[in-house]
Amino acid sequence: GENVEQHPSTLSVQEGDSAVIKCTYSDSASNYFPWYKQELGKRPQLIIDIRSNVGEKKDQRIAVTLNKTAKHFSLHITETQPEDSAVYFCAAGSNSGYALNFGKGTSLLVTP
Amino acid sequence: SQTIHQWPATLVQPVGSPLSLECTVEGTSNPNLYWYRQAAGRGLQLLFYSVGIGQISSEVPQNLSASRPQDRQFILSSKKLLLSDSGFYLCAWSVTQGFPRGDSPLHFGNGTRLTVT
Numbered sequence: 001g002e003n004v005e006q007h008p009s010t011l012s013v014q015e016g017d018s019a020v021i022k023c024t025y026s027d028s029a030s031n032y033f034p035w036y037k038q039e040l041g042k043r044p045q046l047i048i049d050i051r052s053n054v055g056e057k058k059d060q061r062i063a064v065t066l067n068k069t070a071k072h073f074s075l076h077i078t079e080t081q082p083e084d085s086a087v088y089f090c091a092a093g094s095n096s097g098y099a100l101n102f103g104k105g106t107s108l109l110v111t112p
Numbered sequence: 113s114q115t116i117h118q119w120p121a122t123l124v125q126p127v128g129s130p131l132s133l134e135c136t137v138e139g140t141s142n143p144n145l146y147w148y149r150q151a152a153g154r155g156l157q158l159l160f161y162s163v164g165i166g167q168i169s170s171e172v173p174q175n176l177s178a179s180r181p182q183d184r185q186f187i188l189s190s191k192k193l194l195l196s197d198s199g200f201y202l203c204a205w206s207v208t209q210g211f212p213r214g215d216s217p218l219h220f221g222n223g224t225r226l227t228v229t
Binding site for chain 1: 146154155156158161169202213214215216217218219220221222223225
């Protein structure tokens, strides 16, 4: 089955700096790559996703890049703010899979 | 628009007691439904998924069970809770094509924080 590795497990940056979280996947059939943000005690919420026919997608301060050849995708957050502090999960899935496969999460701390 | 309701928000139960967590979805028909558990604030473990009424697939053998008595209702149960059942339980839904898909967004409920004492 699909295996999604996520790094780093924790990340601390200063406000205004950029943060990058990287994920790799094993199933070459994967064609959908969402990112979820989970604030403390709350539910994971979808913040951005990308499909395999696109190499990059941006939404204001967040962007996701996908390298299908290398089977890795990354989340980029620019101009980080304290409210970006949360756990971020990457996931990978395909139309032949039964559910999204999640990485183990990255705890991002943005210090003022 | 679609909404997902999950209750209760928090629950404290003694070891050996039964459990029933409920989840309902509004605004969509025949969704795929999922139960996830999150221990120690990290990692999403898929427990069960369902593609239709009465259809349940289990991902992890344990003392939990799931049922889907109605199209938009998903229930997580246990006859006797263990200490290791403590965690944050999340219900989720996604669009369906009659079978579970990994290429659609998952939409999570607010979760139930279960503490087994």
